[in-house]
Amino acid sequence: MSPRGRRLLRCLLAAPVLTLLFAAAPARADADDDPAAEQALAERFAPVLMLVRQDHACGPGEPYSPSAVEVLFDNPTVALRGPWTSRDLVKVGPSAEDVSAGLPGYELDLPGNPLTPGCDYERWAERQWRGTKPTIYAHVATQKGIGDRIALQYFFFYAFNDYNNKHETDWERIQLEFAAPDAASALAEDLDPDLVVYSQHYGSEKARWGEEKLEVDDATHPVVYVSAGSHANQFSAGVFMGNTANTGFGCDTTAGEHDAVRAEVRSIPSDPALARSAYPWISYEGHYGEVGPKRFYAGPTGPNRKQSWAKPFSWSAKARDSSIEVPGGGATSSAVAETYCDLVGKGSDLFRGYVDDPWRGLVVLVAALLAVGWLVRRTSWATTALPLRIRRSAGQVVAASLDVLRERPGLFALAMAPPALFNVLAAVLQGVTVSSPVPGWVGALAVLIGTASLPVSAGALAAVVQVLDEEGLGARVNLRAAYRTSLRRLGAGLPALLVTALLVVGLTTSIVLAPLALVVLTAGVLLVPVVVLERRRGFAGLPRSVRLIRHSFATLVPVLALGLLLLTTIGAVVAALLFVVVPVPFVVLNTVPSVVLGVVWPFVALMCVYAYAAAVARAQDSQERAAVTSAATPDSSVGPASGA
Template identity: 45%
Template structure:
């Protein structure tokens, strides 16, 4: 008798007993090991799901972060998305690929989103706004262990962003953070707190201890991830992260300004990769989540399961660093001269290279034109055939620059002493930056007072430099003490003239249409301080005198004032950038370098203006002599020339 026939011969009451027994067993026994693990992993992932803090974007395509961590579902069966092959970037496999299309091993293939990654415009923002409408921000959780790392458990969260709008612009972006436990199972992790966190930042990772001051935690268990606008690097706080290598990201990651905090939905990926792929076939995709670029650093990344962190989470995090070069504060604070130059240079260079990669010919032509014009201007300018003294002689722009540099070199101790208030200027600049971070009437008044103090100090340095040039010219020697004594003897006339100068310019700049007038007056009045010191004029008389001297040499004045503005804006920042690349500076020192640079920059700028003033005087004397000679030639007696107080 076979087993099946034996079962068929069982009495009906025995069948009933067996059926009830089996049903009770199914009800009373716990689920299968995989079901229990899934429930525990889900509980752990939800308990510690991070809060995502994005830089607020107030208007479409404006500053801020437009892309939240996004679900990958809208990419599938989407007619705006294509799947391309590995042979060339244009090999079309299919349009609107399904999730099952990606489940095949497609190494080297790539998805292609609607837009040009190197010239994005607003295409990607509008596409995401349309195709992800109604889909909540989403992150993907995964519990990971590593062979040979007993009693260690990693809870990973993966974030997908449709576009990376940073120096290396590309479609698709996968980022991650990781929480680590000193236990071996999920059940144990549910009874403990994490011991540390690991936040991905470009090719590197930054660590923080759970419960430490650096890590912000909300609602008792949810770490806050500050997302860098554009690059999506994960930061621990709001501010500006300065990176000088590939691990930190060479450039500036900005998380400053108003924030939008998200509580994203969590999709838990099974810790077993095969089961995870059965539930989410897209995990098997071995290609790139976005188009391939003309250079490898413009390529879209591959997916989470292909990263080394998926199977070796602690090998990744143990190579991390404890801190970043983070300058805290909102946008007004972080935009100091040092950071502006460093961040602007990296971003500008990246944009130039991107445009060259995209359309090389126009970029080469533009660079060539700039070099030709610069070479022409340098060759057309006279640089020699004059000397720093006597001061009263005609000079071209190049000669004004070279004589200023020569006098600076010959008496550098004198100019360091005169420029020493630059140290105070640096301190006041830092105070102004710090005050601009807060809000309210008091902070606004404090910032205004700081700006006025900086203007007064700069005026005193410029005046002392002019007095020192006059002393060297007349007596062959000068001292810091005597130069400042003469300036303070003219303190109130100087202050009155400065007040008139500032009030007039501020009043004009309140109107957009009068801003050009303010610019012209800034140029024409640029020598007012030298006039106050050398000719002892005051107020409107000093401003008018400066205007008359500028009127005879507009091109020279424009060139000199432009050079001063360029040096003031960039020299300190360039030096700070070079120092940052060579040595990891603390944030305070990074901001102090531009101020310290002004110790010599302010006297040099004042020398340029002083020699421009004397050049105007020389041109005026030539005009008077020419008019007198003309009168003598016509038989008229040459009268006395008007004296100019020195």
């Protein structure tokens, strides 16, 4: 047989075998849905997650790593519940196949109460995921009507969301967008993403690839700073303030030491059939976590229920360009940020406690209102502004101060204008130094002006004291002369003032000694009126202040507490509430406490003056009573009269 004939015979014999082999082999996925290319692209650009380090169990920091969701299935500690009532049990330890039917409205219930989590979920998660590697899930998504563009998504599953709206489990994500029709093309052309989007609560933030704020490790791995507790994804380490659902209502922190997590990447195929085959749970449409009657604290739905799953570019189009970051967050404290974070955090705790046990919350609220009412009714309020030196209760001190402000608001506004301007200028300069690079002398100037505001504030208080005691409310006042006179007298009594101030500042640097600082502050609270009105020189003003306080302690303590509250807290509270309504730039927001301080300082100064006057009146009454008692007591040295 010729060579050509032999070749033809071999082809005829091999044809049936080839037919059988092709029939038995699985159909190759289209290039657009190549799982191998999608996995390779996902591994090439896998993010590095920076988790805030937790130094000890159940302490500050992030206890939960991105985890394999498969641990939830065939797990006897997890229950599948139906949507008909809050506790409808369908199955204990459901499998991934059980939930693959969709089951919208169902819930995977974990052991514990998300409203009072304590350390329960942390301990539970440590047991369930012990020995497993951190895991993230990748998915290449496209959107109908948008060709030649893909979104590489990474989904992170956490066991618990320990934020203001605490709930079981948490799903977060980031998205990288490529100008390519599929993963294989992006790899073949060695493309970098052109856009990166990080999820943050109900919103997101974006950055261009190569933008300064986007940190990239080893040229291809975006660095994600995970907010402790909430798992919102940030571009840097710091403290971030939010006042909407999109930004998160409260504060996210990524500040501190970090653990870098390079997790195992599991790619969910973009082909729906392959995805369901490899990961049956991806078809689940219910909640990963308890729902119950408390919808605000419901566990989240999975990746397939997010808008970004089917419409990735519609989701990224709504992303913000930036977040509101506290300047110097984690290194420089801000009274406004701290107050806002505390207000929202403690308010959330109170609301969560009420939701968990409404009756207990109502009892506490009623008890608090009754206590406040009792305190208000316990003191006397009726009084007049003049004369100055008469006995007054704490309530009458407050009422008299308000009367003076109503009578001469302009006078006291002018008296307090200098210290208010000093405080505002110092706050502006401090805000500039932490929000942008400036020469060192700017920061030094801010400290100098802030320090100078202290004697200026003392001078303002002294001027108020002099005006009230010597001129009365109706007289014309030369504020320049009043300042000059009061500052001269304060200079004479400076040793006592300086020692008191240094002791207060020094003692407040230690938590253990802080109560002593309050004692020293109480002892010196009347120093300025004593030095100015009684012209006490050197250290003589301090023992006089202590004696006056001893005579009027019950009046002075409430007045001092109210004054400290107004001076140290009210400004930051107003700024925090303003931020909720109008998210102004942080440099502007940080000046609000100083402006508020300038408004409330006259009132606090007046209360200090009237508290001093009330103490003087009480001391005089005590001396008069002692004199009368002494005169009425027979002299023991004289013997009894003898009888006739």
